[in-house]
Amino acid sequence: MNKATRLALIEKLVRENVIGSQEDLLKMMExxxxxxxxxxxxxxxxxxxxxxxxxxxxxxRYLLSSGREQAAEAVPGSTAIAITGITWARGLLLISTPPGFASAVAxxxxxxxxxxxxxxxxGDDTILLIPRDNISNEAIEECLMTIFQTDIK
Amino acid sequence: MNKATRLALIEKLVRENVIGSQEDLLKMMExxxxxxxxxxxxxxxxxxxxxxxxxxxxxxRYLLSSGREQAAEAVPGSTAIAITGITWARGLLLISTPPGFASAVAxxxxxxxxxxxxxxxxGDDTILLIPRDNISNEAIEECLMTIFQTDIK
DNA sequence: CTTAAAAATGTATAAATTTGCATCCGAAAT
DNA sequence: ATTTCGGATGCAAATTTATACATTTTTAAG
Structure with a gap:
């Protein structure tokens, strides 16, 4: 039995059940x-x-975080790690960050x-990025790569 | 002092700060x-x-449930001067303001x-304005003129 | 295979949060 | 003004969760 298996089990149990305490979850895992x-x-x-x-x-009740992405380990001084996910919608880019980090990244x-x-x-944990007209998604993602790559160790 | 006041204060503090424990929040309330x-x-x-x-x-960090944002306090006086620029993109209007003025203008x-x-x-210094379908950019800009002209001396 | 370093885990304990209970306070009724 | 009732609150105890530390396990390199 390894950790990954345990984490998967925990996530599954939390997703499919109403669990009110860690003790309850432990019993369920037994x-x-x-x-x-x-x-x-x-x-x-x-x-x-x-x-x-x-x-x-x-x-x-224990709940999966709405953001869905789990932040990578923090690297002090870096804002690159403050981006936990991106999603395109209607030509706009939604950037997810840990709570409170959106402004800093923006x-x-x-x-x-x-x-x-x-x-x-x-907002608090989401940034809406509006590309100029006739700019491709790829171009925007390249911009972000450029902007943040120096921060990535 | 009543309960409603306290609840409002708590919500405001939690929304605007990163608070890690109830003790911290208590100190902030003092x-x-x-x-x-x-x-x-x-x-x-x-x-x-x-x-x-x-x-x-x-x-x-304490967090409000499903990302409910709350309107900021209106700033008395002129807000016209708080618009530092506008840009159209993808049928949306981005309005720039000095830092912190976006909510008041919006x-x-x-x-x-x-x-x-x-x-x-x-956001903090930017407003995204979404026009209704089939409304021209010019019509929106006229709206803004109307809304803010009384403020312009 | 051996060794060194890093990661994972359990134990015990600390820290943080929740709750039972008694009391207090304010509104409504008499 | 007094009584009554229900919500609000503080206190202290109970419960729940997080963490320091020691130990074991895994990983990586020779």
């Missing part, structure tokens, strides 16, 4: 032959981006003054 | 004259649907309820 301690579970949940929210009926993009990028709008 | 105990905070957070997630850097636009404008999204 039958499967893939067990661990509560401490390990705590660490696993963080790695999976699974946090405890509310079940809407007065109780708690500012970095804005400062380059790249012509291809008409502008950005940053 | 200066405001609206205080309570950590136990009450725990109950308040549940009521507001605010739960603890991850900040993407190895720490924790609110002013929204309040007019102009039919031609489907909606706006404000």
């Amino acid at each position: 039958g499967t032959g893939t067990k661990c301690t509560q401490a390990t579970l705590s660490r696993d949940l963080r790695q999976l981006g699974i946090s405890r929210g509310f079940d809407g009926r007065g109780g708690y 500012i970095k993009i804005d400062r380059t003054g790249r012509y291809e990028i008409a502008g950005t709008v940053a | 200066g405001t004259g609206t205080k309570c105990t950590q136990a009450t905070l725990s109950r308040d957070l549940r009521q507001l649907g605010i739960s603890r997630g991850f900040d993407g850097r190895g720490g924790y 609110i002013k636009i929204d309040r007019t309820g102009r039919y031609e404008i489907a909606g706006t999204v404000a």
Whole structure:
């Protein structure tokens, strides 16, 4: 039994069940032959981006983070790692970041003054990037590569 | 001081700051004259649907449930001067403002309820204005002229 | 195969959050 | 003004989660 198997099991259990505590999850794992301690579970949940929210009926429930992407390990001083995902939609690029990081990343993009990028709008953990007319998605992605590659170790 | 005030303060603080524990939030509340105990905070957070997630850097952060954003406080006085530029792209209008002014300007636009404008999204220094289908760029620009001309001395 | 370094895990403990219970406070009714 | 009722709150205990530390396991390099 390896860690990947355990993480997969945990994600599956959390996705398919209403689980209110780590102890409950542990019990659920017992039958499967893939067990661990509560401490390990705590660490696993963080790695999976699974946090405890509310079940809407007065109780708690573990939930997969809405962002869906799990952030890579942080590299201090780097903003490149603050991009956790990108999605194209209607000619616009949605950039995901960890909570609170959107502004910092957007500012970095804005400062380059790249012509291809008409502008950005940053929320808390999402940036909307609007390309100029007649600029391809590929060109924009290349811009981002250029902007952030020096930050990537 | 009543509960509604406290809840509003808590939501505002959580929305605008990276808060990792209830104790931290308590300390932040101290200066405001609206205080309570950590136990009450725990109950308040549940009521507001605010739960603890991850900040993407190895720490924790309290988060509002499903990305509900809240309009910022309107800035009294002239907002016309707060528009530093506009750019059309992909049928959308990007409005630039000085840092921090986007919300105030966007609110002013929204309040007019102009039919031609489907909606706006404000970041910190940029507003994305989405025109309704089949509305010309010129019509939108005229709307803005109308909205802001009274502010222009 | 052996060794060194890194990663993973469990144990024990600390830290953080939740909750039971008693009390307090304010609104409505008498 | 007094009583009554229900929500709100603080306190302290219980519960739940996170982490420091030691140990084991895995990985990588000779």
